Every structure is written in structure tokens, then in C-alpha cells.
Amino acid sequence: MRRLPVPGHDLVGIRADNPGPFTLAGTNSWIVGRTPAWVVDPGPARSEHVEALVSEIDQRGGLGGIALTHDHVDHSEAVPVLQSRFPGTPLAAARSEVDVRLEESSVFGPLEAVSTPGHAPDHLAFITGTAALTGDAVLGEGSVFIWPGPGALASYLAALTELRARELTVICPGHGPLVRDPAAKLDEYIAHRLERERRLIAALDAGRRGVDEILEEVWSDAPAALRPAAAVTLAAHLDKLADEGRLPDGVERPPVAL
Ligand SMILES: [Zn+2]
Structure with a gap:
């Protein structure tokens, strides 16, 4: 359990104790404002974590x-x-059974939704003041996997570009530390995806067609635990090239499952 204060903003992060290859040091739940407060991503249902949220709220x-x-x-x-502890609290998200269905530009309390599909098709970031709560669209360190779907990677790049155009002073990610230089982080994320694509095209140009040989060459830096995530992201990259008419014949598509 760790508190993540955000200097200059009336919001605080509470990090759950659920570390792992995808969650980094744990999931960051964010509590915004007061009388009342608003929670973004309550995180895992661990009693310690929930009690810390309840106490802060x-x-x-x-x-x-x-x-x-x-x-x-x-x-x-x-x-x-959390809803059982605060009966009647509305839940807002972009899909599933929710009280308030959010989409691009929706406003929920102090939060403005920005559609950021890519990691998940329903993914939103929330802007409050000059802070962006980015969930798994942008992490405090490392990169995210992209879940393939129609236009997933192109939409993701467009969303990063939209966030980059905002006046932001801090990114509060779903995992990892606060990002104090949002512009630099977003530039890094966009450059990282384009560099992956450049390496993928080079591998395809060199005649690579199998999933393993492509991963070996293009995701050589990915630790073994993240290989399945790299394979999923590879599928999203292949879809983008196919949409753009740039995918050569005979490329093996990785099975999409984590
Ligand atoms: Zn996550």
C-alpha cells in the first residue's frame, strides 16, 4: 500500500499491493477532489486496499x-x-452494465473522458484540471500491450496524439510512478510504437513470416513474462499493416489470448 500524492492537484493515488508483470508495482487507484470525492479505478478487491480507499474518501x-x-x-x-460501502454511488465506464455510459468528451463529476482505445477497446483516460488519469493507455514506466480489434493500433496512436495536444502538467497512470513531463512521455510512447512498426516492417522485408521469428527480432527486448503480451501486440500491428495494404502474404498471425 502506498500513497501517491500529486503536488498542486487535489488528487491522490492509492497503490494496491498486487505487483506483477502487467501491474508493475501494483494498480494505482486515484481519488479526485472532495465533498464529494470521485474514484477512478478502485483496483483489486483486497481488503487493505479497499480500507485505504474508504478512509481517504x-x-x-x-x-x-x-x-x-x-x-x-x-x-x-x-x-x-466500494459501492456496498457507499450505497447508491454511480458507476461510470464505456461498456458493460454501468449507471453512466461514458464516451469521448463525456463529463462525470470533475472528470472529462477522452477515448483512448488500444490496450482495451473501451479504454478511456480522464482529464481533471491539467492532470490526465491514463489507466493503461500510458503507464509510468514501460509500455502497454495493444489488444487487436478493428483499427485498434491506429486509434491508439490517434488517442496519444490527442492527449499530446492537451495542456497537461502531470500524468497519473494506472501503474507505475507519476509522470511529471507528460509531453515527453507521450512523445516517447508515440515514438516507441512507430519504432516497433519500423522494426516489424524491416523483419517482414527480410522475409520473416513466423510469429516466433518475428517476435525474436522485433521484440528482442521483451522479457519472457511479457512475450504473450508482445504476441498480442504483434497481432494489432499486423492488423494495422493489413488495413493499410502493407502486409505481405503468408504472415502467421499470433493467437490472441493472454
Ligand atoms: Zn492494468
């Missing part, structure tokens, strides 16, 4: 609503227990 004068950046379990599992 109580100090901030109650809970106005719960918003999800996306419905992956490491971000959403604590929703029911």
Missing part, C-alpha cells in the same frame, strides 16, 4: 461516483465492495 467528505478507465479486473474488481 471519508476524509474527503464522501463519494460522488466511481469511474473506470477500462474494465480489466485489476482496475475494476473492487467496484462492488
Whole structure:
């Protein structure tokens, strides 16, 4: 359990103790404002974590609503227990059974939704003041996997570019530390994806067609634990090249499962 204060902003992160290759040091839940406070991504349903959220919310004068950046379990599992502690609290997200369905530009309390598909098709980032709560669209360190779907990677790049155009002073990610230089981080993310694509095209130009040989060459830096995620992201990259008419024949498509 760790508190992540955000100097200059009336918001605080509470990090859950669920470390792992995808969650880094743990999931960051964010609590925004006061009387009432608003929660973005309650995180895993671990009692220590939930109690820390409840205590912070109580100090901030109650809970106005719960918003999800996306419905992956490491971000959403604590929703029911938090709602049971604050009965009647509305849940807002871009899909599934929610009280408030969000989309691009929706406003929920102090949060403005920005559609950021890529890691998940329902993914949103939230802007509050000059802070962006980015869930798994942008992490505090490392990169994210992209879930293939129609236009997933192109939409993701467009979303990063839209965030880059905002006046931001801090990124509060779903995992990892605060990002103090949002412009530099977003530039890094965009450059990272384009560099992967450049390496992928080079591998295809060199005649690579099998998943393993492509991963070996293009994701040589990915640790073994992240290979399945790299394979999923490879599928998204292949889809983008196919959409653009740039995918050669005979390329093996990785099975998409994690
Ligand atoms: Zn996550």
C-alpha cells in the first residue's frame, strides 16, 4: 500500500499491493477532489486496499461516483465492495452494465473522458484540471500491450496524439510512478510504437513470416513474462499493416489470448 500524492492537484493515488508483470508495482487507484470525492479505478478487491480507499474518501467528505478507465479486473474488481460501502454511488465506464455510459468528451463529476482505445477497446483516460488519469493507455514506466480489434493500433496512436495536444502538467497512470513531463512521455510512447512498426516492417522485408521469428527480432527486448503480451501486440500491428495494404502474404498471425 502506498500513497501517491500529486503536488498542486487535489488528487491522490492509492497503490494496491498486487505487483506483477502487467501491474508493475501494483494498480494505482486515484481519488479526485472532495465533498464529494470521485474514484477512478478502485483496483483489486483486497481488503487493505479497499480500507485505504474508504478512509481517504471519508476524509474527503464522501463519494460522488466511481469511474473506470477500462474494465480489466485489476482496475475494476473492487467496484462492488466500494459501492456496498457507499450505497447508491454511480458507476461510470464505456461498456458493460454501468449507471453512466461514458464516451469521448463525456463529463462525470470533475472528470472529462477522452477515448483512448488500444490496450482495451473501451479504454478511456480522464482529464481533471491539467492532470490526465491514463489507466493503461500510458503507464509510468514501460509500455502497454495493444489488444487487436478493428483499427485498434491506429486509434491508439490517434488517442496519444490527442492527449499530446492537451495542456497537461502531470500524468497519473494506472501503474507505475507519476509522470511529471507528460509531453515527453507521450512523445516517447508515440515514438516507441512507430519504432516497433519500423522494426516489424524491416523483419517482414527480410522475409520473416513466423510469429516466433518475428517476435525474436522485433521484440528482442521483451522479457519472457511479457512475450504473450508482445504476441498480442504483434497481432494489432499486423492488423494495422493489413488495413493499410502493407502486409505481405503468408504472415502467421499470433493467437490472441493472454
Ligand atoms: Zn492494468
